[in-house]
Structures are given as C-alpha cells and as structure tokens.
Amino acid sequence: MLNYRQLHYFWVVAKTGSIVRASEQLNLTAQTISGQITLLEHTYGMDLFRRVGRQLELTEAGRLALPYAEQMFQLGDELEALLRAQPNEQQMLLRIGVADVVPKSIVYRLIAPTMELAEPVRISCREDKLERLLADLAIQRLDLVISDSPMPSHLDIKGFSQKLGECGISFFATQALAQRYGNDFPYSMNGAPLLVPGQETVVRSRLTRWFSELKIQPRIVGEFDDSALMKAFGQSGSGIFIAPSVIAEEVQAQYGVQLIGQTDAVSESFYAISVERKVKHPGIVAITESARRELFTRAD
Missing domain, CATH: 3.40.190.290 (D-Maltodextrin-Binding Protein; domain 2)
Incomplete structure (x- = not known):
C-alpha cells in the first residue's frame, strides 16, 4: 500500500527544489526526509530524484508521479478545510x-x-x-x-x-x-x-x-x-x-x-x-x- 507520508515528503521536496528547504517547511531533519524518500523509491524499485551538482532534479518516474501527488494533496487540503468548517460556516x-x-x-x-x-x-x-x-x-x-x-x-x-x-x-x-x-x-x-x-x-x-x-x-x-x-x-x-x-x-x-x-x-x-x-x-x-x-x- 502506498505510504502517503513518504509521498508527501516527495511532493514537498519536488515543490521546494531541495531537501534542505523541505526540511525547513516540514520542521523535520533532512536525514528523516531523505530516508523516507529512499524507502519510497525502494518500495517501487525506481529513483524519483537524481542529483545534478548541488540540485535535485526529478527523474522521468518522478515527473510522472508529481501531478498525481499534486492532485491528492490538493484534494486533502480541500477535505481538511471542509471538515474544519463550523456547521454555520459550511x-x-x-x-x-x-x-x-x-x-x-x-x-x-x-x-x-x-x-x-x-x-x-x-x-x-x-x-x-x-x-x-x-x-x-x-x-x-x-x-x-x-x-x-x-x-x-x-x-x-x-x-x-x-x-x-x-x-x-x-x-x-x-x-x-x-x-x-x-x-x-x-x-x-x-x-x-x-x-x-x-x-x-x-x-x-x-x-x-x-x-x-x-x-x-x-x-x-x-x-x-x-x-x-x-x-x-x-x-x-x-x-x-x-x-x-x-x-x-x-x-x-x-x-x-x-x-x-x-x-x-x-x-x-x-x-x-x-x-x-x-x-x-x-x-x-x-x-x-x-x-x-x-x-x-x-x-x-
């Protein structure tokens, strides 16, 4: 089964462009994020990122996965906003x-x-x-x-x-x-x-x-x-x-x-x-x- 937490870390890294910036946004250590993404890659037997100099770039598999992750977490944000709304504000x-x-x-x-x-x-x-x-x-x-x-x-x-x-x-x-x-x-x-x-x-x-x-x-x-x-x-x-x-x-x-x-x-x-x-x-x-x-x- 897909690990949504690992997928979320992948999504944030892809959007921010680096593990360091993702760790700042998520308030987690870079090692934690890197380790979880590595586990996600091992689960499906493919790399999602490749390192080019000091930058991370999406692989072809990463580019395919990103829009799906984008939609999933956008829907998640909408669901959270809906559930948090007070009854008289729904x-x-x-x-x-x-x-x-x-x-x-x-x-x-x-x-x-x-x-x-x-x-x-x-x-x-x-x-x-x-x-x-x-x-x-x-x-x-x-x-x-x-x-x-x-x-x-x-x-x-x-x-x-x-x-x-x-x-x-x-x-x-x-x-x-x-x-x-x-x-x-x-x-x-x-x-x-x-x-x-x-x-x-x-x-x-x-x-x-x-x-x-x-x-x-x-x-x-x-x-x-x-x-x-x-x-x-x-x-x-x-x-x-x-x-x-x-x-x-x-x-x-x-x-x-x-x-x-x-x-x-x-x-x-x-x-x-x-x-x-x-x-x-x-x-x-x-x-x-x-x-x-x-x-x-x-x-x-």
Missing part, C-alpha cells in the same frame, strides 16, 4: 471544469449567479483540455464541465450535455484597423490580418467555412487556444479578432477596440456537461437557468 462545494477554449468573460457570466444563492456555495474552478476534464467528471472529481461542444460521442464516458445557449460572433479591431477594414463588412475582410481561435475550437471550423462560402480570404496572422491572449494581440493592433456577440460591449470597453462587424451565420454554443441527466446541485441549476433566461439571446 458551504456547498461546486467543482467546475472549464474547457480552455471557452472565453473567460463567458465563464464568469455563467458562474456568477452561483454567488447570489441564498445558501453559500464555494467554487473550485479548473481549466484544462476537455477530454481530461471529462475523465475527472467521470470519476466525480468534478461536478460540472463547461465547454463549447457537447459530450463527444467517441468517449466511453457517461455524461449528459445541456445546451446553455448560443450567439453569433463579432469582429473587433483597433481604430486604425477598423478605419481600413470596417467598410463593406464582411467583404472588406478579404486580405485583412486576422487572429483566429485554435484548431480545437468549434467556432474555428465554422468561421473557415463561412469565409469559404463567401469567397473571402483573410490573412491569418495568428491562432490562439487562449482567447484572452488573442484579444491582447488584437488590442496591440496585430490583427482583427473575434469574440461572442453576447460580450461585444464588454470587449470594446475592456480592450479599447471597435466593433467592425457581426454575423449570426457563424455561432458559438456553450454547454454544461454533468453525470446527471436531471441536475440537482443548486449551483448547476443556477448556472443553467440564468444562462437561458438572461445571458444568451438564443437558446435551445
């Missing part, structure tokens, strides 16, 4: 996974209604690739996953997708670019410098198909998995960029850019994926109801 925990392609402004607007519930809710929010989030949803490490696509059919994971809503997309640019390419939209986009979402996003393929149907060929100067980074490049004048029309006013105010066009022919959809067909968690109910009632202009 909060419902809502663990949300967010696909990294979903714009942060949309995520905030979706989750914000949970902060207004009569019963306090503590949110744990994690961003990652969709398939990794769905794997954690399957083993109940997450209560909900927010994505720009429903549950993929090729995954052997039990889950149910609720469409929160959809909206068209808007195109934004600095004043200089807007003056040059803002007239006769969308045909003025032919040859225009364009910043686009990464290949993994659903909207990317829809956008490409729309341009092709209109025989428009913008000049793609950058593609981004992170929508916030794409907006930052757009703010600098590197190119025209897109965002869901539902947050158009917010994008203009936050990034100081101008709206040069909008289309409903290309839409972005957002989904809540859970393991329950009929959700019961008040936080998830608040997210789904508020999205359909207030956030999106068109929802199924």
